[in-house]
Amino acid sequence: xxxIPATRKRGSLARAEGRQALGFxxxxxxxxxxFTIVPVVLSIVMSFFDWPTxxxxxxxxxxxxxxxxxxxxxxxxxxNTLVFTILYVPVSIVLSxxxxxxxxxxxxxxxxxxxxxxxxxxxxxxxxxxxxxxxxQPQGLFNGLAQTWFGIQLPNFLADPAWAMIMVxxxxxxxxxxxxxxxxxxxxxxxPESVIEAARIDGARGLRMTWSIVVPMISPSxxxxxxMTMITSLQVxxxxxxxxxxxxxxxxxxxxxxxxxxxxxFQDLGLAAAGAWILFALxxxxxxxxxxxxxxxxxxxx
Amino acid sequence: MSTELLTAETSTSALLTSETASGRSRRRPAGKPETTxxxxxxxxxxxxxxxxxxxxxxxxxxAFFSALKPNGEMFSMPPTLIGSEIKWSNFAEVFEYGPFxxxxxxxxxVAVVGTLVVLIVSTTAGYxxxxxxxxxxxxxxxxxxxxxxxxxxVLVIPMFQVMQWFQWVNTYQALILPFAxxxxxxFLMRQFFRGIPFxxxxxxxxxxxxxxxxFLQIILPLSxxxxxxxxxxxxxxxxxxxxxxxxxxxxxxxxxxxPIGLATFSGLTGTRWDLQMAAAIISMxxxxxxxxxxxxxxxxxxxxxxxxxx
Numbered sequence: 001x002x003x004i005p006a007t008r009k010r011g012s013l014a015r016a017e018g019r020q021a022l023g024f025x026x027x028x029x030x031x032x033x034x035f036t037i038v039p040v041v042l043s044i045v046m047s048f049f050d051w052p053t054x055x056x057x058x059x060x061x062x063x064x065x066x067x068x069x070x071x072x073x074x075x076x077x078x079x080n081t082l083v084f085t086i087l088y089v090p091v092s093i094v095l096s097x098x099x100x101x102x103x104x105x106x107x108x109x110x111x112x113x114x115x116x117x118x119x120x121x122x123x124x125x126x127x128x129x130x131x132x133x134x135x136x137q138p139q140g141l142f143n144g145l146a147q148t149w150f151g152i153q154l155p156n157f158l159a160d161p162a163w164a165m166i167m168v169x170x171x172x173x174x175x176x177x178x179x180x181x182x183x184x185x186x187x188x189x190x191x192p193e194s195v196i197e198a199a200r201i202d203g204a205r206g207l208r209m210t211w212s213i214v215v216p217m218i219s220p221s222x223x224x225x226x227x228m229t230m231i232t233s234l235q236v237x238x239x240x241x242x243x244x245x246x247x248x249x250x251x252x253x254x255x256x257x258x259x260x261x262x263x264x265x266f267q268d269l270g271l272a273a274a275g276a277w278i279l280f281a282l283x284x285x286x287x288x289x290x291x292x293x294x295x296x297x298x299x300x301x302x
Numbered sequence: 303m304s305t306e307l308l309t310a311e312t313s314t315s316a317l318l319t320s321e322t323a324s325g326r327s328r329r330r331p332a333g334k335p336e337t338t339x340x341x342x343x344x345x346x347x348x349x350x351x352x353x354x355x356x357x358x359x360x361x362x363x364x365a366f367f368s369a370l371k372p373n374g375e376m377f378s379m380p381p382t383l384i385g386s387e388i389k390w391s392n393f394a395e396v397f398e399y400g401p402f403x404x405x406x407x408x409x410x411x412v413a414v415v416g417t418l419v420v421l422i423v424s425t426t427a428g429y430x431x432x433x434x435x436x437x438x439x440x441x442x443x444x445x446x447x448x449x450x451x452x453x454x455x456v457l458v459i460p461m462f463q464v465m466q467w468f469q470w471v472n473t474y475q476a477l478i479l480p481f482a483x484x485x486x487x488x489f490l491m492r493q494f495f496r497g498i499p500f501x502x503x504x505x506x507x508x509x510x511x512x513x514x515x516x517f518l519q520i521i522l523p524l525s526x527x528x529x530x531x532x533x534x535x536x537x538x539x540x541x542x543x544x545x546x547x548x549x550x551x552x553x554x555x556x557x558x559x560x561p562i563g564l565a566t567f568s569g570l571t572g573t574r575w576d577l578q579m580a581a582a583i584i585s586m587x588x589x590x591x592x593x594x595x596x597x598x599x600x601x602x603x604x605x606x607x608x609x610x611x612x
Contacts, residue, residue: 014435014436017434017435017436017513018434018435018436018437020434020512020513020514021430021434021435021436021439021513022430022436024426024427024429024430024434024513024517025426025427025430025431025442027422027423027426027427027483028423028424028426028427028446028483028488029427029442031423031479031482031483032446032449032483032485034464034483035457035461035464035479035480035481035482035483036449036452036457036483036484036485037449038460038464039457039460039461039464040449040452040456040457040460042460042463042464043456043457043459043460046459046460046463099354102347102350102351102354103351104347106344106347107347107348107351108348110351111597111598112597113351113352113355114597114600114601115593115594115597115600116355116358116359117355117358118593118600119362119586119590119593120362122538122542122589122590122592122593123542123585123586123589123590124541124542124544124560124561124564124585124586124589125542125544125561126544126561126564126565126568126582126585127561127564127581127582127583127585127586128582130564130568130578130579130581130582131361131362131364131365131579131582132361134365134368134376134575134578134579135361135364137377139377139379140377140381141360141364141381144377144378144379144380144381145380145381147379147380148379148380148381174358174361177358179604182600182601182604183604185601185604186601186602186604189601231453235453235454235455237455237544237545238544238545242565242568256455256545259455259459260545260549263458263459263462264462264549269459269462269463272459273459273460276455276456276459277456279453279455279456280452280453280456283451283453284451287451
């Protein structure tokens, strides 16, 4: 980073600095050991045990993992999580990118508009979900307007398995839109003016300019946002938990809700821990694939 | 992954030196003088963007007006925005139905103390990793970063077991401490600290200042904006946290945070949608105000915290 002065005395001075560094880092190191390392190791151990919340714990080899895959509900939860991710991520990324591009420097009041889009990101998810639950009732605003304006009876969104999942996605897109929009806005503001100007002189403007110059230039941000959005959507929990309760039946129950139910409803912490490791593996695989694929479409400047 | 993250230092140092360089200067891009067609397009763009924002806000606007309706008119056909009377009393009634002041107080306590812990831990560790030289530093840091990969959902099951061993289930410390030591804050502070010119600190060292004094008197004062960004995002994540409080607290009437309280309230009041909407609006107010107050720093904060730039 910077040059260390050549005359600097090593030895005792360096050792003193080492001790001081240990002092500075120790709260973080102790906390991380206690609240991350210990739980991670414990989680591996638990996943190989029959581990009820209270009572006798017995080693059962890989039985928990075997049970996971013999369990139709787990497979369904896995499928639901993937369906949610596949629907949610592209819609969220595309919409927020369009918004960020639309809210360019020449839009008056864009600061205020950005704040509007950001509100659902910071308000408690529970409150957002309650609002949507009201809107989606059979007599709610959406169906009410459809009947009054067009005379159409909309489906009972939260009672129909396919619609329930779609609505969980729609609600989540609405909630999370502002975050990615701001990531893209920040990236757009950092674009060097000179490149845009050079492209303009070459005759690029409008959509072509946006698609072939601006979007590739912020592709590192798009990549970053896609990865982060994917990771959070594989961990989706609150929206289905409160909007549909995982239902109808288990049609919208995602992986994390299944883990929660196994661990804290059915008191089977061992099985829940095993399920959590499958989730972790899924996240690693998906992230790994993204990183492998990034060479194809992400342009770094250097 | 880690190598890219480790080199993400330039954006923070740029933010330090030229905090407001972007934005203002690009308001009116240089180029040809405005044509009529260009002006029409600009007007259309405004209309589209404002219409989109209005559609986006419909759920919140409708929820707010629903909170003011008599309960019998919540699902009237055709739907109306404003009911036959405006019942501000719904908001007062929420506090009679559930211990909402307790929920708000709990959320505030947990979020404020949690944020303080995160700030202390992250700045000190960030200083050790970013500005002090010691053996094995980079190795420890990469190991540190690796823990960012582990999702909270993997941790909650064993963490609950740890809480049982500590006998912390249903306590404030269980709400605050377990997720206050994540590596993210340390990472953010380290990146920012590394962008501060080392000469500043060297000069103080020559004058005989030790690392503690130089940390407190030079590094921290120069890092106010980064600390503020970390504080806001940490506060929000504590304030809105749902899964962990749901698991680790039992007695929601005394230890429930706002999200937990709101979910419980919704379960108890069932068909009283008027009260549920009022409660939802109440719980949205604090963070909405926070965003409005901090709006100027939002983009900058996201660029830093989300590493949106590079």
